[in-house]
Amino acid sequence: MHYLPHADRYQNMEYRRCGNSGLKLPAISLGLWHNFGHIDVLENARSIVRVAFDQGITHFDLANNYGPPAGSAEENFGKIFKDDFSAYRDELIISTKAGWGMWPGPYGDWGSKKYLVASLDQSLKRMGLEYVDIFYHHRPDPETPLEETMSALDLIVRQGKALYVGISSYKPEEASNAIALLKELGTPCLIHQPKYSMFDRWVEDGLLNVLQQNGVGCIPFSPLAQGLLTNKYLKGIPTGSRASSHRGNGAIDEGQISEDKINKVRALNVMAEARGQNLAQMALAWILKDKQITSVLIGASRPEQVLDSIGCLKNYSFTTDELKKIDSILH
Numbered sequence: 036m037h038y039l040p041h042a043d044r045y046q047n048m049e050y051r052r053c054g055n056s057g058l059k060l061p062a063i064s065l066g067l068w069h070n071f072g073h074i075d076v077l078e079n080a081r082s083i084v085r086v087a088f089d090q091g092i093t094h095f096d097l098a099n100n101y102g103p104p105a106g107s108a109e110e111n112f113g114k115i116f117k118d119d120f121s122a123y124r125d126e127l128i129i130s131t132k133a134g135w136g137m138w139p140g141p142y143g144d145w146g147s148k149k150y151l152v153a154s155l156d157q158s159l160k161r162m163g164l165e166y167v168d169i170f171y172h173h174r175p176d177p178e179t180p181l182e183e184t185m186s187a188l189d190l191i192v193r194q195g196k197a198l199y200v201g202i203s204s205y206k207p208e209e210a211s212n213a214i215a216l217l218k219e220l221g222t223p224c225l226i227h228q229p230k231y232s233m234f235d236r237w238v239e240d241g242l243l244n245v246l247q248q249n250g251v252g253c254i255p256f257s258p259l260a261q262g263l264l265t266n267k268y269l270k271g272i273p274t275g276s277r278a279s280s281h282r283g284n285g286a287i288d289e290g291q292i293s294e295d296k297i298n299k300v301r302a303l304n305v306m307a308e309a310r311g312q313n314l315a316q317m318a319l320a321w322i323l324k325d326k327q328i329t330s331v332l333i334g335a336s337r338p339e340q341v342l343d344s345i346g347c348l349k350n351y352s353f354t355t356d357e358l359k360k361i362d363s364i365l366h
């Protein structure tokens with residue numbers, strides 16, 4: 036069926052400035068890591084993207100290797116874009132990445148200029164786009180000189196294949212060096228994409244300071260710890276959940292859902308209810324409480340989850356007592 040986006044899609048979403056840049060991102064962005072591959076149902080994927088855009092989610096995050104199989108999330112997004120969104124290209128911020136293994140041989144992984152330039156060309160073809168808005172180096176490469184990787188990002192922007200560039204999973208010192216190199220090259224680092232949730236707080240140990248000092252935005256991924264920070268695993272592992280699906284490629288599995296984790300989830304769930312939210316909403320709100328965070332990057336396996344998660348925007352302030360209690364539960 037022909038898609039017409041909601042006329043009031045910009046009414047309720049909050050947009051936050053990305054570091055010191057001119058770009059604003061929605062407080063909630065949608066990632067296509069899982070649930071958008073060829074193993075998934077395209078019409079479900081389409082509904083998720085439509086519902087998101089209808090709610091003012093203008094930012095969609097991909098990577099060369101999302102699927103499975105690798106590349107298929109970009110292909111499916113390309114189909115959805117062509118059918119439903121090509122008239123709205125200028126309302127969208129589309130990102131992709133390269134940095135994890137993508138094709139055989141020495142040129143399909145890590146951080147060489149050879150890999151990054153070829154990979155973005157492939158991504159653009161798969162998505163049917165002329166350019167992406169943000170191109171990321173997906174993870175630091177311990178062997179390639181950082182100068183080479185950053186000059187590849189700079190080149191890609193000068194070629195017009197990306198408007199902005201970012202880095203993902205770089206530790207504080209690596210991020211600081213990458214940001215300085217990009218500045219010298221004249222292509223500022225727009226944004227950093229780190230893993231961050233109540234269960235994984237490494238960014239608080241230096242990275243957020245580096246980003247703040249340099250005016251670089253921050254878009255945390257896996258804010259729900261892949262679904263663990265919701266009420267879905269409280270009574271075991273439901274069929275159809277990510278942990279039950281054996282998707283591979285870094286997806287959560289049964290082994291990561293320990294009794295200790297679930298006890299913490301239970302205590303957090305009680306707190307969320309007392310705040311009038313569900314746990315997914317409290318987990319997202321807990322990240323968005325910090326105005327330095329540009330956007331929080333959620334995943335969804337159904338359109339209803341997007342609507343549910345967006346509910347976090349109704350209340351993302353916490354009292355000092357609530358924050359202390361969360362810290363003590365997580366300890």
Ligand SMILES: NC(=O)c1ccc[n+]([C@@H]2O[C@H](COP(=O)([O-])OP(=O)(O)OC[C@H]3O[C@@H](n4cnc5c(N)ncnc54)[C@H](OP(=O)(O)O)[C@@H]3O)[C@@H](O)[C@H]2O)c1
Nearest residue numbers: 066067068256257258259260261262265276277333334336
């Ligand atoms: N840069 C990187 O290295 C990197 C790595 C990983 C991810 N990312 C990015 O971050 C995005 C998000 O990652 P993620 O998918 O792990 O995020 P997440 O939001 O932590 O987990 C998403 C999963 O949580 C469950 N869920 C979502 N909303 C829910 C709700 N309201 N109630 C109950 N369950 C809910 C769903 O699980 P079920 O499927 O079980 O329903 C969904 O698939 C990715 O798509 C990708 O764009 C980047």
